[in-house]
Amino acid sequence: MLRRDFMSLFAGAVIAGPRLAIAQTQSKVYRVGTLLPGPPLAENSPLGAILLQKLAQHGYTLGKNLTFEARGAGGQVGKLGEIVRAMKADQVDVIVVGGYPTALACKAANVPTVVYIGAGDPVATRLIDSLAHPGGNITGISDDATVLATKRLSLIKQAVPKVQRVAMLWNRDDLGMSMRYDASAGAARSLGVAVQPLGLREPDDFNGVFEAMDRDRPDAIFMVADALTTLNRKRVFDYAGAHQIPALYEYDVPNVHDGGLMSYGPDLKESMERAADLTARIFAGARPADLPFEEPTRYKLVINLKTAKATGIELPENFVALADEVIE
Numbered sequence: 152m153l154r155r156d157f158m159s160l161f162a163g164a165v166i167a168g169p170r171l172a173i174a175q176t177q178s179k180v181y182r183v184g185t186l187l188p189g190p191p192l193a194e195n196s197p198l199g200a201i202l203l204q205k206l207a208q209h210g211y212t213l214g215k216n217l218t219f220e221a222r223g224a225g226g227q228v229g230k231l232g233e234i235v236r237a238m239k240a241d242q243v244d245v246i247v248v249g250g251y252p253t254a255l256a257c258k259a260a261n262v263p264t265v266v267y268i269g270a271g272d273p274v275a276t277r278l279i280d281s282l283a284h285p286g287g288n289i290t291g292i293s294d295d296a297t298v299l300a301t302k303r304l305s306l307i308k309q310a311v312p313k314v315q316r317v318a319m320l321w322n323r324d325d326l327g328m329s330m331r332y333d334a335s336a337g338a339a340r341s342l343g344v345a346v347q348p349l350g351l352r353e354p355d356d357f358n359g360v361f362e363a364m365d366r367d368r369p370d371a372i373f374m375v376a377d378a379l380t381t382l383n384r385k386r387v388f389d390y391a392g393a394h395q396i397p398a399l400y401e402y403d404v405p406n407v408h409d410g411g412l413m414s415y416g417p418d419l420k421e422s423m424e425r426a427a428d429l430t431a432r433i434f435a436g437a438r439p440a441d442l443p444f445e446e447p448t449r450y451k452l453v454i455n456l457k458t459a460k461a462t463g464i465e466l467p468e469n470f471v472a473l474a475d476e477v478i479e
Contacts, residue, residue: 181211181434184220184243186234186257188250188378191223197404198267198423202247205427211434224253226382228324231256238262245430248291250377251327254278258289263433266291267426268402268419269376271327273444282444290429290442292422296331299450300338303399303415306452307371308342309470310413311397314370316345318396320360320387321375323350328377331401335373357383361390372398376406384409392462403453407478412464413454417447451475 183206185192185199192199194213199221203213211217220243224230235256238246248254249268257264258278266273266289273279273293280286282293308314317339321332329350336346347369349360364372372391374380380387384400388410391398400406400414407414429442455478459466471477 180216180218182218182243183430184238184246186246186248186253187223188228188231188253189223189226189382191221193221194219198419201420201423202427205424206431209431226378228252232259235260235262245433247426247430251276251325254289258287261288263439264289265426265429267422271330272296275330276326285444286440288439290439291444292425292447293444294417294447296334300334304338304342306415307399310466311371314344316347316369317371317373318347318349318364318369319373320349320380322377322379324352325377328375331375351379354383357386372396374400376401395462395464397464403451407453407455410458412458415452418449418451421449422447
């Protein structure tokens with residue numbers, strides 16, 4: 152009788168065990184945060200919505216077993232460390248970030264982090280040990296800056312066949328972006344194009360940049376994206392349009408969709424979807440240290456013909472025909 156009671160109890164425990172484990176998993180509420188050096192990536196923004204939709208496909212649904220916290224530094228990069236520490240205190244499980252300064256702040260706080268855009272070469276900047284074995288608290292998406300820079304400069308040559316000099320704008324205080332500038336400048340020189348280096352450190356520096364281009368007019372402009380340049384993008388749009396200088400940007404969102412002429416870069420929808428996949432794996436117990444960095448597989452040339460027509464900039468038809476997306 153005792154043996155029979157024991158076996159019944161044991162069998163019940165075996166059956167109930169997995170159910171209990173499932174119930175415990177389902178009852179856990181996971182916390183995902185997003186952090187950018189500029190404005191926050193809200194849940195109703197295009198990329199924020201993609202992140203949440205993809206997480207829902209993995210079984211993490213907002214309002215059920217997932218909460219979402221969107222934060223941004225508003226261009227005040229010095230506040231990133233404080234924001235990350237506050238998110239860590241709120242017990243955020245994973246922070247999805249953009250930009251090198253943001254990733255660096257997350258590394259310092261030792262918070263599980265997924266980079267989806269713009270951190271530069273994570274090995275060269277010492278964010279991680281290697282792409283295959285990051286070895287710390289950061290994983291994510293990172294493109295090959297040298298290959299991408301060469302492609303971008305070759306597109307500028309196709310857009311402006313007689314290009315001799317390209318003005319390059321970038322934030323000197325952002326290590327990741329400075330390395331991207333170096334790669335772009337090297338690509339330009341390899342294609343026989345002179346570089347007009349116009350580094351910035353603060354918004355007021357744009358006045359000096361525009362004065363430099365007034366004195367020595369470039370044939371084209373290339374802007375490296377970070378919080379400083381992105382927050383001041385419309386000033387660059389206006390200058391380039393007023394002086395009929397073709398300008399290429401790294402990303403279509405927000406640049407070309409906000410009035411910039413053209414961009415070539417990774418498909419941000421794909422990058423965010425893959426960042427969501429990595430986030431889901433961390434929720435399931437994987438360590439960022441063991442999740443290799445990935446490269447984008449889709450890149451887009453986006454052209455805003457509405458801007459071209461409004462500013463009187465003529466682009467060759469064979470160049471426009473290369474576009475993956477044309478805004479009219």
